[in-house]
Amino acid sequence: MYRCVYSGRLKLLGEEHEDTLGAASNYACTLTDLKRFKESEIVLRKVMPVARRLFGNSHNLVLRMRWNYAETLYLNPGAKLDDLSEAVTTLEDAERIARRVLGGAHPVTRGIEHHLRNSRAVLRAREAQSS
Numbered sequence: 001m002y003r004c005v006y007s008g009r010l011k012l013l014g015e016e017h018e019d020t021l022g023a024a025s026n027y028a029c030t031l032t033d034l035k036r037f038k039e040s041e042i043v044l045r046k047v048m049p050v051a052r053r054l055f056g057n058s059h060n061l062v063l064r065m066r067w068n069y070a071e072t073l074y075l076n077p078g079a080k081l082d083d084l085s086e087a088v089t090t091l092e093d094a095e096r097i098a099r100r101v102l103g104g105a106h107p108v109t110r111g112i113e114h115h116l117r118n119s120r121a122v123l124r125a126r127e128a129q130s131s
Contacts, residue, residue: 001028006071017021021051022061029068037076055122058101066094074119081130084123091116108130 006023013020024047031040044065051062073079089118096114098109 002030015047015050016054017063018055020124021047021054021065025061025065025068028065028072032068032072032075035075037072039079040072044072054078058097060102063094063098063102063112065068066090067108067115070119071115074122076113079122079126081123081126084126085121087119088116088123091119 002023006027007127008018009017009020009023024043028040028043028047031037031043047063048062048069051065053060057063063090070087070090073083073090076083079087091112095109095112096108098112102109104110
């Protein structure tokens, strides 16, 4: 269903419309929930640069996309160390921006912080395995 909504909005509104980008974000989030990590990563790699160019790094939608992208990377059981490091770095940057723009109590900020803790733990565990 989310794929159809995204596809419809893409055809109707174009790739640079906020509603299209929001639909893409919802679609990618659902793919992550379904553990279809590579597909989610592909969608987000396509739309994140568009959203960042249009809205900037501090826009709520961009922050949520970056959060989902990092989640897609670190939750993937086949993730490489570089992927895990990228997830942590992405969440660290997004957390700083979210805290400054939205405040520490905002649900997006709290969600990013939660996944930052989890991604760091996954990275530490993987680094310990590699040693």
